[in-house]
Amino acid sequence: MTMSRVLTGIDGSPQSAAAARWAAGEAVRRGTGLLILHAWPWLGTEFAEGTPAGDLRPAALRALADTAEEIRRAHPGLSVETMVVGEDPADALLAAAEKQDLLVLGSRGLGGFAGLLVGSVGLAVAARVSVPLVLVRADGTDGTDRTDGTDGHQDGSPGGREVVVGVDGHHASGAVLDFAFAEAARRGARLRAVHGWDLMPVWTATGWVPAQVDITAQEAAEQAVLAEALADARAAHPDVEVIAETRLGGSARAVVAASAGADLVVVGRHDRHHPLGMRLGPVAHAVIHHSAAPVAVVPHP
Incomplete structure (x- = not known):
């Protein structure tokens, strides 16, 4: 074989x-x-x-x-x-x-x-x-x-090494998280799991405007969603240090911002057909063009 x-x-x-x-x-x-x-x-x-x-x-x-x-x-x-x-x-x-x-x-x-x-x-x-x-x-x-x-780090210590993974908290992919955790483990690096979120627009007499929400409460809710999305992968990789981070401003912007100084950035790509053929999603497309670090694109269902 x-x-x-x-x-x-x-x-x-x-x-x-x-x-x-x-x-x-x-x-x-x-x-x-x-x-x-x-x-x-x-x-x-x-x-x-x-x-x-x-x-x-x-x-x-x-x-x-x-x-x-x-x-x-x-x-x-x-x-x-x-x-x-x-x-x-x-x-x-x-x-x-x-x-x-x-x-x-x-x-x-x-x-x-x-x-x-x-x-x-x-x-x-x-x-x-x-x-x-x-x-x-x-x-x-x-x-x-x-x-x-x-990856520019010679001492092997996790303090200077980091793998970043973009996490869709509401539709997290096990394949993407498993890949990211495994890469962090191989490098002796910490894993920064980033979940970007945004305010949903609502229609008013003056047009589309961001919804009026309690930002603090919504942030807490997004952190809870991210924690749940990471639970299985964290249990499977107990030796990997994890920083779970939520950022207001959208998924692509959050991952790109976190990429500075990272060893590797990991994003997912839905493995599904489009009428015009297989395509990258908007987050993966933005991250591979603007990341400050190497980018891993992981296909998943």
């Missing part, structure tokens, strides 16, 4: 190389192997006897070999395999991910402010992949270097 591995895709860019290094660190934490995939749509027999002008394939293949060798030197005990596929990159990654534990892809920072710029391949994969996907930045604009999988 083939061992499941951490899968990453490389295209010759610094972003994909950074993702591969992060994936290697994650594979070490999980005690599994690493598979590095390069997909090129035109790897057919028509190019068997020569390389057309402007073909970027040779450089990408060299980057694949160089990255694999770099990771083998950094992690001598890690099983590293490479694979080249003549398919559309998104289709190849989706097919390969079905047999693996985790997929890791690279994204670049949004210049002047913390965040991810996720390309068409990353978005297509994030909306359809059947296993958890982590999107990793190649830069260090949030003040830590996470590209080697160590």
